[in-house]
Amino acid sequence: MDIITSSSNQRVKDWKKLSQKKARIKQEKYMLDGWHLVKEAILFDQPISEILVTQDFKHRNELEVPDNVEVIEISDNVAKHLSETPSPQGIFAVVNLPENAEEKPEKATGAWLFLDGVQDPGNIGTMVRTADACGFSGVVFGEGCADMFQPKVVRAMQGSQFHLKLCSGNLIEWAKEFKQRKLPVFGSELNDQARSYDQVGRHSDFALVMGNEGNGMSEKLLKETSLNLYIPIKGHAESLNVAVAAGILMFGLME
Template identity: 35%
Template sequence: MVITSKDNPKIKQLAKLYVSRKYRRETGLFVIEGLRGCVDAVRDDVEHDGLLKVDGVYYTENAFDSAEGFGEVLEKIPDSRRFVITREIADRISDTDSCQGVFVTAKRLDKALSADGLKAGGKYLVLDELQDPGNLGTMIRTADAVGLDGVVLSGNCVDLYNPKTVRSAVGSMPRVDIFVEKDFEAVTEMLGKKGIRTAAAVIDGGTEIKQFDFGGGCAVVIGNEGRGLSQEHVEMCSDRVTIKMYGHIDSLNAATAATIFLWEMTRRGD
């Protein structure tokens, strides 16, 4: 199907999904933009029998011609879910400076946290009140890279389906179990029931990361970029761990710190 009008209902839905968190919640859909992320999404959906549950693929003719392998996997998506759009429509929807002309709408991936959904003795990342969408996307991508068992979003975290989060994750979201539970105490209790210790990342006062034992079930807990974890939530965790700083800085970007913690946890944990 070829769409040339910005007033087409499908285009209106796509544009609204891009900008409205409320609408994403109501519809249960979100948007992926960019050649790499969309090609990965379509391929994952085809190869894993609907793992991502692609709802629609929107692309310009130029994007179709320039993405290696895109046409091959696209042929396996039903015609009713494929839409050719004009360059003008693509530029109107995108919030990037260099729109690549391809979008995918897909069903939400997150799950409610439950003890049954957790892996006994698993490795997890818990994010409490994280606010930067780029940081969240980078952390999900890192979790995918190190083979983490899952990521838990707690408190009032940034929207998982913010377009900047999705772009930063670069296709990793379908490959990582992502759980949502606003009640931080409930998070620590459920992890504890599965034999998973919670290691609060603190600037000082914790066991230095090189000496910390990440063996067995363990979850690294990282707080808000500006405030870190509240003292109340630190005390709910079973352990505290610190990255010792050298040089002239006293803290790291949240995503950078998470990368160090996750590398150490999965490299030395068992």
């Protein structure tokens, strides 16, 4: 097998560009970095186009590559060049972007997390991972959110994108549709009508909205919620980290 050793190799350049949204859209691909993510992608039959691996990659013997996937050997330097972590494990997969499954709110069942302008990639990825662990059906990325296939989001999701549905959508429309179907849309903003999250029972089909780290939910979407929930703060902290709050709410609401 040939080894790619130069960062100026055209394929390396193309992979490197996948850290940018524009290139991801153009190439219709994104990158997984690290053994756990690559394993998950293989296990969940993801459309992998190439696997990149260094000679020293530790788990090389365990790597079971699906038939139609090209395996390319890269040097440690190329691995370092491609990775956003200081000590890459030496394994990457290039995966086709999922076709926007065009999830329809009319047909959505189960619990859904709506992200309204959430910007920190680590928070977003952690919330997707938590939604997965809590048995949610999917996550809808509304306007103003960081891109779901940005490297830092992908790292924090830890492969949960293979386990539940992720889609971009108009949250106002999603909220209206849920309400029309008599499914509760829980906002997370403290207002006069807000109720403590542990006083509203447990649910199987519902939506939970998490807002922007600094500014909370948008005014317009706030009007479309069925009820706003708060987490009672007992100490002197002004607020909770959005991903922590989302975890408390999801596990508190889910039947």
